[in-house]
Amino acid sequence: MAVHFPMSAAFKLDLTHRPRRLRRNATVRSLVEETVLRPADFIAPLFVVDGKGAPEAIASMPGVLRYNVADLVKECRALAKLGVPAVALFPKLDKKFKNDTGTAALDEDALILRAVRAVKKALPELVVMTDIALDPYTTHGHDGVLTADGGDVANDATVEILTKMAVLHAGAGVDFVAPSDMMDGRIGAIRQALDAAGNTQTSIMAYSAKFASAYYGPFRDAVGSAAAAGTRGLDKRTYQLNPANRREALIEVALDEAEGADVLMVKPAGAYLDIIREVREATKKPVAAYQVSGEYAQIMAASQLGWLDLAKTRHESLLAIKRAGADMILTYFAKEMAAELR
Template sequence: MIPTHRPRRNRKSEVIRNMVQETTLSVHDFIYPAFLIEGQNQQLEIHSMPGIHRFSADRLIDEIGRCVELGIKSFAPFPSINDGLKDRLAKESANPEGLYLKTVADIKRQFPDIVLMTDVAMDPYSSDGHDGIVDADSGEILNDASLEVLGQMALAQARAGADIIGPSDMMDGRVAWIRDILDQNGFSHVSIMSYTAKYASAFYGPFRDALDSAPKRGDKKTYQMNYANRREALRELALDEQEGADMVMIKPALSYLDVIHEVRTNTHLPVTAYNVSGEYAMVKSAAQQGWLDGEKTMMEVLMSIKRAGADAILTYFAKEAAAVLHRG
């Protein structure tokens, strides 16, 4: 029987394929995560993330300039803090003269029109390597006591010039706590992008290499989500909406496309996804072995995240993908 319906007619030329394409990628979709270290004139490649570097503040500013030329306008810096500055209460996180806050302020002075999303979590500054305060006796992560630290951290970041606060800690109630502190101190214009569903994932390994922020004991499963759960993400979503989040995030992205889609279907807030270090490393290492076409795989991965429902993507591919899109 000769077929009546022929979907291939809409695929017969590149012009038609482009005309009927359902999902598009733009450089405006990307948030570029970057790693910050102490020192000057430092650009150190991360062995487990080929092509990604840790930058001293001066070199990070140069890197941001290169990204801006490609059209990237949103950045998420993450700091690697010297062990001597870490303590169980993460006091360095609110030091305006510390590496992170001083660099945030410097970046905003030099690039006032870009968007800076800062990270609110204790682990880069904690001697315990956890996102909250660890009870010295039991090892329990103390949720409510941690909110005090996270609130002061968020306020310090807003004062430094952050446009978006990104609570990545997964403590209960932290969005409402941070929103209240920001509003009380004249920062009602600063947005909150909540890590709504941050899963306890094995895909974070290279990130922890980059920042030397792995837990000293225990793991993060009492506060990060069980990767077997999808409905739980909707509970977290409802709470974040109620508490005042402006945007929500799913982390990781590639193994959680179903969660991205579920969240997208159940909210009118912008949805972001974090294409994390392990996802990046898989593609890069396979490409280095010649097993995959790295560029084509990169674009397919990013398109899949967008197709699942993400409005924006935090991705280490941002600069490389922007160059591809720039070429047309």
């Protein structure tokens, strides 16, 4: 049986502070809004494949496609018109180009280099970033070359390859090289190599706090590194960060900054908002965060089942990342969000 409490018309709280005054209508709320998303906040990750075929769907990432070079340019043009200032390009190679040492990464006519040249020729003002790591190029799916016993990734041998790779990418016209490998010392070595080759204006976006996360599975499908290794759960814990460690992440960030990184990245983003905030408070450098494939796939799957409102959830997820301190966000929602915000 419901109990009814009589309300006195004269009852009034004697309050000096009524925070709800600043929430009373949309206009007032907009005046006091602390965090605002803009199309200019986003970097769109894009996947490129060789050939002239139609865009390829990625089953684990609904709505995300792999593009041939010509279609990639069209997609970049569409993004630029919406106000998205930057793209990050990732190649998916045919398995015949892969081997244990990822030698295709140093091919002067590599797919990724042809893609960069085409995009920069068509859209010179669009900022183009490329991944500096070997996982798309190796048969084992790791981000570098393996030690003699095959039990780990060889740090220094990998860095030597990455420096050559970065110089090739800079020569093709990229604005940012983005080392995602988490090898020790690679930022300093790449900065030195770029400068020695005359690429002093090529920036480095360092994957500084990249965690050994379970959220990368769909991305590995997208670039074919999961298929190469025969597993979507490839163990990279000897080089990527332990998800349990906060202080270790800050050590990596400090080292990358000292070695010459221009932008410091946290990856993934959504489950690591505390790390984004810590990094923001630890540096005056720009901070990037990567809303990774698993984060995207979760939101898409739940929305397709009718459990979440897609537009509201993607907006809130990105707002949280920016509120935590990210200056720029890599997200597969870049195009849709830019259209919505405009």
